[in-house]
Amino acid sequence: MKPGPRILIVDDDPGVLRALRGLLGDEGFTPVEARSAAEAARLLEAPDAPPALMLLDLRMPGETGLELLARLPKPLAVPVVVLSGEASPAEAVQALKLGATDFVEKPPSAERLITALRNALALGSLREERERLLDELARPGHLVGDSPAMEALRQLIARVGPSDTAVLITGETGTGKERVAQALHKASGRKGRLVAVNCAAIPATLLESELFGHERGAFSGAVARRTGRVEQAQGGTLLLDELGDMPLELQAKLLRVLETRQVERLGGTLPVPVDVRILAATHQDLTRAVKEGRFRQDLFFRLNVLPLHVPPLRERPEDLLPLARVFAAEFAGPRTPLVLAPGAEAALRAYPWPGNVRELRNVMERLNLLRGEGPLELRPDAVTAPTGTPAAPRATLGDRSYREHVEDFERELIRAALQEGESIAGAARLLQVDRGNLYRRIKALGLPVTP
Numbered sequence: 200m201k202p203g204p205r206i207l208i209v210d211d212d213p214g215v216l217r218a219l220r221g222l223l224g225d226e227g228f229t230p231v232e233a234r235s236a237a238e239a240a241r242l243l244e245a246p247d248a249p250p251a252l253m254l255l256d257l258r259m260p261g262e263t264g265l266e267l268l269a270r271l272p273k274p275l276a277v278p279v280v281v282l283s284g285e286a287s288p289a290e291a292v293q294a295l296k297l298g299a300t301d302f303v304e305k306p307p308s309a310e311r312l313i314t315a316l317r318n319a320l321a322l323g324s325l326r327e328e329r330e331r332l333l334d335e336l337a338r339p340g341h342l343v344g345d346s347p348a349m350e351a352l353r354q355l356i357a358r359v360g361p362s363d364t365a366v367l368i369t370g371e372t373g374t375g376k377e378r379v380a381q382a383l384h385k386a387s388g389r390k391g392r393l394v395a396v397n398c399a400a401i402p403a404t405l406l407e408s409e410l411f412g413h414e415r416g417a418f419s420g421a422v423a424r425r426t427g428r429v430e431q432a433q434g435g436t437l438l439l440d441e442l443g444d445m446p447l448e449l450q451a452k453l454l455r456v457l458e459t460r461q462v463e464r465l466g467g468t469l470p471v472p473v474d475v476r477i478l479a480a481t482h483q484d485l486t487r488a489v490k491e492g493r494f495r496q497d498l499f500f501r502l503n504v505l506p507l508h509v510p511p512l513r514e515r516p517e518d519l520l521p522l523a524r525v526f527a528a529e530f531a532g533p534r535t536p537l538v539l540a541p542g543a544e545a546a547l548r549a550y551p552w553p554g555n556v557r558e559l560r561n562v563m564e565r566l567n568l569l570r571g572e573g574p575l576e577l578r579p580d581a582v583t584a585p586t587g588t589p590a591a592p593r594a595t596l597g598d599r600s601y602r603e604h605v606e607d608f609e610r611e612l613i614r615a616a617l618q619e620g621e622s623i624a625g626a627a628r629l630l631q632v633d634r635g636n637l638y639r640r641i642k643a644l645g646l647p648v649t650p
């Protein structure tokens with residue numbers, strides 16, 4: 200039989216140790232004993248068999264339980280249940296503040312003690328699970344997901360990452376193109392930074408100097424010399440996000456940089472050699488843009504050497520739960536597991552996710568904000584609720600705020616403009632607003648960029 204979890208019992212009283220040893224052994228735990236705080240500290244650090252939990256007496260001669268808790272690194276490496284007896288309630292509260300999970304009065308009732316130990320162990324493994332998930336999310340370029348499509352993407356990234364060739368990353372809005380770019384940069388082993396430029400968010404008039412930099416006095420307002428993003432990515436990777444929105448004349452300049460591997464700052468005379476790997480991302484159909492004369496064919500060929508497509512989330516349902524779990528871990532507190540209500544997984548699969556992974560992340564964030572005490576429960580209505588279909592305006596707000604009503608209206612207006620204008624630039628023209636501002640509103644409202 201597999202030995203049960205190791206419980207480190209810390210008490211100076213041999214009688215108590217003996218009684219606890221018997222009780223815990225009977226319950227299937229593996230007791231380990233320490234008669235002083237110093238001995239406990241040593242056992243906690245044992246690299247081969249660290250205990251799963253520490254049951255700690257507060258009153259001990261020499262270093263007390265509280266003193267030991269105070270000096271252990273935080274967060275505590277193992278859950279701690281304290282035994283308070285002669286110790287005052289104030290000391291027990293102090294122990295909880297120092298990170299103990301629970302306290303049990305001495306002499307403990309067997310039932311109360313075993314429940315406390317089991318709860319603390321369950322909490323400990325939840326914490327570990329959360330740490331693991333957060334770790335997964337924070338690892339730069341790590342792609343979460345169990346679908347065959349994600350696995351294929353990971354393999355492709357490992358293969359093409361180390362080359363210097365340009366990569367064109369395509370996929371709907373929010374599918375994770377930027378995350379794929381981070382993965383490619385990491386796999387490239389290039390020493391420099393990954394610098395991202397969003398070609399749709401920067402006004403067309405500023406994009407050139409943003410990319411290529413300028414010399415002092417190159418234009419009115421150029422009060423100092425500025426290096427462009429291409430140069431900032433020296434030795435690293437430049438991600439041109441929303442490339443389909445780059446104005447035609449800049450496309451020509453970009454092509455020159457790709458061919459000559461040199462940039463010319465605005466107002467500058469000497470070209471600067473650059474060693475930069477170019478990645479481009481777009482949700483647009485560039486072949487169509489080429490046909491319609493909005494995108495240069497030569498640049499398209501140059502960038503399309505290694506096309507990499509990120510499929511929409513609705514085509515890879517196996518990724519839904521792993522992603523939901525990492526986002527739950529990201530937003531919810533350490534004691535909050537994700538609980539799936541009956542029908543929740545089916546609802547996730549049935550929903551078309553027009554905003555893809557970003558939308559799923561928003562759903563998890565909203566769920567966490569609306570949660571009271573208790574677990575983060577994903578119910579089917581979390582995704583089936585109509586998103587932002589505005590009710591006919593009434594003079595009352597109902598259960599929604601003024602701001603939410605206004606945002607609903609804005610969402611519908613922008614959605615319609617995107618549909619009719621066929622791109623952000625087209626929608627901006629229809630609405631007579633600045634393209635960069637419109638782009639930011641689209642993101643803030645959680646709308647898909649794709650018409």
Ligand SMILES: Nc1ncnc2c1ncn2[C@@H]1O[C@H](COP(=O)(O)OP(=O)(O)OP(=O)(O)O)[C@@H](O)[C@H]1O
Pocket residue numbers: 336341342343344370371372373374375376377378379440480482556557560648
């Ligand atoms: N496989 C994944 N694993 C973990 N996080 C992901 C994954 N895919 C997407 N995300 C997260 O979802 C969000 C949206 O992803 P990202 O910004 O990369 O999408 P995008 O395709 O570049 O969007 P856009 O077209 O709007 O620029 C980000 O918070 C990103 O970290």
